[in-house]
Amino acid sequence: MDIEEFRNFGKAAVDYIADYFETIRDRPVLPNVEPGYLKDLIPDEAPQEGEPWQDVLKDVDRIIMPGLTHWHSPNFHAFYPTANSFPAIVGEMLSAGFGCIGLSWIASPAYTELEVVMMNWLGKLLGLPEEFLNCSDGPGGGVIQGSASEVTFIGLLAAKEKKVAELKAQNCPLTDAEIKGKLVAYSSDQSNSSVEKSGLLGSMPMRLLPADEHGILRGSVLLEAIRKDKEKGLIPCYVVANLGTTPTCAFDNLEKFGPICQKEGLWLHVDAAYAGAAFACPEYRHLNKGVEYADSFNFNPHKWMLVNFDCSAMWVKNAKYLVEAFNVERLYLKDQHKGLAPEYRHWQIALGRRFRALKLWFVLRMYGVEGIQKHIRHQISLAKYFEDLVCSDSRFEVCSSSMGLVCFRLKGIDALTQRLLKIVGEKKSIYCIAGNHNHKYCIRFAICSRLTEKEDVEFAWKEFKSAAHEVFAMEKTYNIIDEKTEKKIHDIHITSPICEILHEKTK
Structure with a gap:
């Protein structure tokens, strides 16, 4: 492909993306395909000769598009937002076009220099203490990682090496391996699955401690768990606090x-992957009180701040613990600039780095602080509107509501809500997922797409109300069955739809 063909292909691809966003509201949010659908649509082997780009782009529409779940559809309400904006898309294109690898400062100075400044911009936007910023006089600083999963794991590894070094400095008689075999970490049972996974990958048991009825892990529960482990001869090491549980x-x-972590000498990591973006709005910063105690803090601009995946912002109070955990020097990586700028390869697992700061720069410049705040406040207002709609129907109840997430259910046994979600999911017009609140099955309704507006929330609510009519029509049959079957329905696993139970009854 020559330069002229590239121009034409690139322009056609941009037009395709623009057309996609113009029509995304009209597409079913979930695809209508089965596992293995694609293998019969493409050859078993790569072509011997190159094909025209026009044919390739046509096949994107013919083969790829039917298998997409449209995460940026205004009817996508599952999981949490995955951010997207046109400035970020262009930043991603330019990053790919430059094609540099930021494995050291000299490998591409702009990669490091812009990231240093962007992490300062972000930190100030969220109101983080200055000691976390690259512009501070202290040893702290910020770095862009791939995901919150990586950040939690990196924090755990740094905490592990820090704890071993501290104990060896205190003349601990145990070997490094013996110390590491006794280390233990803690988090809430409401934390993301990646928190538990970090413990598996880092060979450090992650205690998932029970949260209270509001989904909050109490300090007294953490303190008691630490006390019991110390009595067993274990060594508490790492705590993951959640600001915005999954x-x-x-x-x-x-x-x-x-104060608990300071007294016990534990590394405190704050996982604010989704909700951390809300701290751009001063009225939500009270939820971040106490962040000055943290050793590391993380949130994902690629969730709620209009920056394409992947872009996960991590700050540490003392970067030396990352460097000491990950520093491996080679002659081919040395240059005369050592110590004059961060060498981010020592702050992460991988050697190479993409130019993630570029898309972040584009978004922050083109939206500005006010644009970011407007986006977040708007999505929170849409979630509040949906909560009000749920409360207006006596058949439903709201389990919890926070930021852009509402958890709700049909009143009654779990099987009713499960059936409701199944009916809605089969129509593929909106997409939500199940959750659990105080041991009750519920539906998580998240405002995800930047395209979602009030009429989209109303459309979703109509879908739920329509499905509820179907569920309660079935409930009339349920009301005439005997007590033995009623008990069976109450005891049945929540993944069994009520229709199947009733079908069994009528056999």
Whole structure:
């Protein structure tokens, strides 16, 4: 492909993306395909000769598009937002076009220099303490990682090496391996699955401690778990606090965790992957009180701040613990600039780095602080509007509501809500997922797409109301069955739809 063909192909691709966004509201949010659908649509082997780009782009529409779940559809309400904006898309294109690898400062100075400044911009936007910023006089600083999963794991590894070094400095008689075999970490049972996974990958048991009825891990529960482990001869090492839990977007109290971690010598990591973006709005910063106790803090601009995946912002109070955990020097990586700028390869697992700061720069410049705040406030207002709609129908109940997430259910046994979600999911016009609140099955309704507006929320609510009519029509049959079957329905696993139970009854 020559330069002229590239121009034409690139322009056609941009037009295709623009057309996609113009029509995304009209597309079913979920694809209508089965596993293995694609293998019969493409050859078993790569072509011997190159094909025209026009044919390739046509096949994107013919083969790829039917298998997409449209995450940026205004009818996508599952999981959490995955951010997207046109400035970020263009930044991603330019990053790919430059094609540099930022494995050291000299490998592409702009990669490091812009990231340093962008992490300062972001930190100030969120109101983080200055000691976390690259512009501070201290040893702290910020770095862009791939995901919150990586950040939690990196924090755990740094905490592990820090704890071993501390104990060896105190003349601990145990070997490094013996110390590492006794280390233990803690988080809430409401934390993201990646938190538990970090413990598996880092060979450090992750205690998932029970949260209260509001989804919050209490300091007293953490303190008791630490006490019991120390009595067993274990060594507490790492705590992951959640600001915006995955199930209900609950907020742990950092002011309670902080003094405990300081007294016990534990690394405190704050996972604010989704909700951290809300701290751009001053009215939500009270939820971040106590962040000064943290050793590391993370949120994902690629969730709620209009920056394409992947872009996960991590700050540490003392970067030396990352460098000491990950520093491996080679002659081919040395240059005369050592110590004059961060060498971000020592702050991460991988050697190479993409130019993620570029798309972040584009978004922050083109939206500005006010644009970011407007976006977040608008999505929170849409979630509140949906909550009000749920409360207006006596058949439903709201389990929890926080930021852009509402968890709700049909009143009654779990099987009713499960059936409701199944009916809605089969229509493929909106997409939500299940959750659990205080041991009750519920539906998580998240405002995800930047394209979602009030009429889209109303459309979703109509879908749920329509499905509820179907569920309660079936419930009339349920009301005449005997007590033995009623008990069976109450005891049945929540993944069994009520229609199947009733079908069994009528056999």
